[in-house]
Amino acid sequence: MRLKSFHARTMSEAMRQVRQTLGDDAIIVATREEEGGGVRVTAAVEEDDHPHASGRTLNAPAKPPPEPEVDVGEAVADALHRHGVPAALAEQLIDAAAGLDTDDPTLALGAALDAVFTFHPLAEGRPGQKPLVLVGPPGSGKTLTVAKLAARAVFRNRTVSVITTDTVRAGGVDQLAAFMRLMKVKLHTVEDPEALHGAIAMSREADLIVVDTAGRNPFDAEDMTDLKALIAAEDVEPILVMPAGMDAVEAAEVGQIFRQIGVRRMLVTRLDATRRLGSFLTAAFRARLALCECTVAPKVAEGLTALNPVALARMMMPGEEKKAERPPPPKAKARKAKAPASAHALSSPSSRTLP
Ligand SMILES: Nc1nc2c(ncn2[C@@H]2O[C@H](COP(=O)(O)OP(=O)(O)O)[C@@H](O)[C@H]2O)c(=O)[nH]1
Numbered sequence: 001m002r003l004k005s006f007h008a009r010t011m012s013e014a015m016r017q018v019r020q021t022l023g024d025d026a027i028i029v030a031t032r033e034e035e036g037g038g039v040r041v042t043a044a045v046e047e048d049d050h051p052h053a054s055g056r057t058l059n060a061p062a063k064p065p066p067e068p069e070v071d072v073g074e075a076v077a078d079a080l081h082r083h084g085v086p087a088a089l090a091e092q093l094i095d096a097a098a099g100l101d102t103d104d105p106t107l108a109l110g111a112a113l114d115a116v117f118t119f120h121p122l123a124e125g126r127p128g129q130k131p132l133v134l135v136g137p138p139g140s141g142k143t144l145t146v147a148k149l150a151a152r153a154v155f156r157n158r159t160v161s162v163i164t165t166d167t168v169r170a171g172g173v174d175q176l177a178a179f180m181r182l183m184k185v186k187l188h189t190v191e192d193p194e195a196l197h198g199a200i201a202m203s204r205e206a207d208l209i210v211v212d213t214a215g216r217n218p219f220d221a222e223d224m225t226d227l228k229a230l231i232a233a234e235d236v237e238p239i240l241v242m243p244a245g246m247d248a249v250e251a252a253e254v255g256q257i258f259r260q261i262g263v264r265r266m267l268v269t270r271l272d273a274t275r276r277l278g279s280f281l282t283a284a285f286r287a288r289l290a291l292c293e294c295t296v297a298p299k300v301a302e303g304l305t306a307l308n309p310v311a312l313a314r315m316m317m318p319g320e321e322k323k324a325e326r327p328p329p330p331k332a333k334a335r336k337a338k339a340p341a342s343a344h345a346l347s348s349p350s351s352r353t354l355p
């Protein structure tokens with residue numbers, strides 16, 4: 001099954017694109033009016049039906065008999081329940097999945113996630129892009145994610161500038177400095193908003209500017225005022241870094257607090273160490289935050305990938321998790337970070353030289 005979204009000025013233009021790209025057998029799974037005008041249509045096609053997917057000829061063997069029918073609504077509801085998705089959000093997702101012309105629960109859930117959430121991956125680095133300031137509670141994964149973003153940019157031959165404002169906590173700079181030395185990326189250390197201004201000005205030529213910040217307690221007004229001032233001093237985009245696996249209500253509250261200081265996108269960490277995905281979905285839903293990347297590995301060079309509705313649905317559906325499981329690794333001396341099935345549904349760049 002292949003899912004694809006199309007943007008166009010009018011619905012008929014979008015439908016024409018769907019037919020041209022996916023063929024006459026494409027199923028429309030969601031339609032949405034875009035904020036800036038135009039429409040977005042999400043359509044799906046069986047890989048075998050897609051004219052370019054399989055090279056099937058008229059003499060190709062007949063398809064195997066269909067599998068026993070599943071109740072799509074029930075399967076979606078089950079998955080949402082298992083992932084601890086609270087009732088209000090679950091209801092909205094089940095509603096969005098209902099009435100879709102598909103008997104594939106993963107596709108239905110993917111389409112529902114696509115309809116309810118906004119997926120907006122981080123640009124990989126281009127000159128003039130707003131600096132990304134990673135913010136979040138202490139220990140949420142900001143520093144490792146800064147290093148992962150820098151590594152991704154370096155692997156893709158982008159120039160990157162990394163700045164840290166985390167000078168208060170002992171060891172806050174050391175860990176990032178070690179990562180940056182390995183990548184041969186200069187690390188700028190700044191203490192206050194004025195110094196941040198200077199460091200950003202000096203980095204303007206870089207394709208990607210990433211700023212690490214100290215962890216802030218969302219329930220401490222002074223901490224948040226301080227962070228707001230840091231973000232407001234520059235034309236930057238704050239990205240909320242949140243670990244998966246928190247309590248859903250807590251995560252939603254944290255998300256809402258960070259939204260109040262100007263955050264609009266959320267990056268989720270530690271998906272490899274989490275079984276239930278309800279908390280970050282609830283945070284994104286309640287705080288109206290778009291989802292960008294997620295991280296699924298403790299290593300710098302691995303496991304940073306853009307979230308998308310189909311990958312998320314695969315992570316949430318039991319059958320799909322099994323299908324995505326890797327064969328057991330060959331016996332080796334080095335201990336490999338073990339990512340669960342959910343992580344394998346996502347691809348990631350890898351390197352042997354970084355921690
Ligand atoms: N397994 C795993 N660990 C992670 C991931 N992201 C962060 N961590 C770990 O979480 C801990 C806190 O990360 P850190 O970047 O220092 O958090 P910060 O305080 O927000 O800067 C560290 O031990 C990281 O290695 C991830 O995606 N998977």
Ligand SMILES: [Mg+2]
Pocket residue numbers: 142143144166172213214215
């Ligand atoms: Mg840190």
